[in-house]
Amino acid sequence: MKLDLLVFAVHPDDAELSCGGILLSEKLNGKKTGVVDLTQGELGTRGSAAIRKEEAAVAAKILQLDVRENLSLADGFFKNDEEHQRKVIAAIRKFQPEIIFCNAPEDRHPDHGRSAKLVEDAAFLAGLRKIETFDNGKAQEIWRPSYVFNFIQDKYLEPDFVIDISHVIDQKIEAIKAYGTQFYNPAHDEPQTYISSPDFLDSVIYRSKMYGKMIGVQHAEGFISKKMIGFANFDSFIKLNT
Helix, strand or coil, rough: CCEEEEEECCCCCHHHHHHHHHHHHHHHCCCCCCCCCCEEECCCCCCHHHHHHHHHHHHHCCCCCCCEEEEEEEECCCCCHHHHHHHHHHHHHCCCCCCEEEEEEECHHHHHHHHHHHHHHHHHCCCCCCCCCEEEECCCCCCCCEEEEEEECCCCCCEEEECCCHHHHHHHHHHCCCCCCCCCCCCCCCCCCCCCCCHHHHHHHHHHHHHHHHHHCEEEEEEEEECCCCCCCCCCCCCCCC
C-alpha cells in the first residue's frame, strides 16, 4: 500500500503524542497514513511489550491509520548502522510515502535523536539503486520521500512550521490515553514515571495551545524541516484575525 504520510516513531505512543493530530487530520482529508514503530518500548518502566502492542492497535483505530507495523528493533540499544538502516529502507520502499515524520533531532530520551538520524539517513539511502532490499523475496523499487520532518517532543525546539489540529484535538488526546499503562491512570498501581503524572498530559495540551496561539487557532502541532518549504499558492495560509 502506498502511503501519503508515514511516521517512524521509536516508541509506541511517540506518534500519538507528537503528530497524532496531523495524522488524523490528513486522513480526514483523504490521505493514506501509517505508523512504523521502531521498537516495542520494552524497556518502559510500566506495562510490557505485549500490552503496548495492544494499546498501539487501539490508538491506530482512533487515528484511523491505514497501516501500523513494528520493526522490533532493540529498545535503547539499536544503532544507526547498515543493519538497522536496511530495515528502515525496506519499510520506506514498501510504503513509498511522500512525507515522512520522525522523532525529534534532540530530546530528553536518547533514543529520540538517535532514531531521527537513523530515519533521515535511511530516507536518503532508500533512493540509491545499488542498495538492494527485498520484501517477501521480491526486490523492492527505490524510493525517496519528498520531505522528512521531525516532530517536537519533550524538549522545546523552535518549529519551522506549525499545522492547525484544532478540529481533531479531542481524538488526539483519546489516542494518547489508549496507552493506559504509560500515562496517568489511577487504576494502575505500577511505579510512577515522568510521563505518568496528570501534569504530563496537561503539558501536551498546553504545548498544542501555545503553537495554536502562534497562528491564531486553538491547537497546533509543530515540526522541524532541514529542507526549504515551498507553497504552490497563498491559499495555503491560515487567515488570521487582525
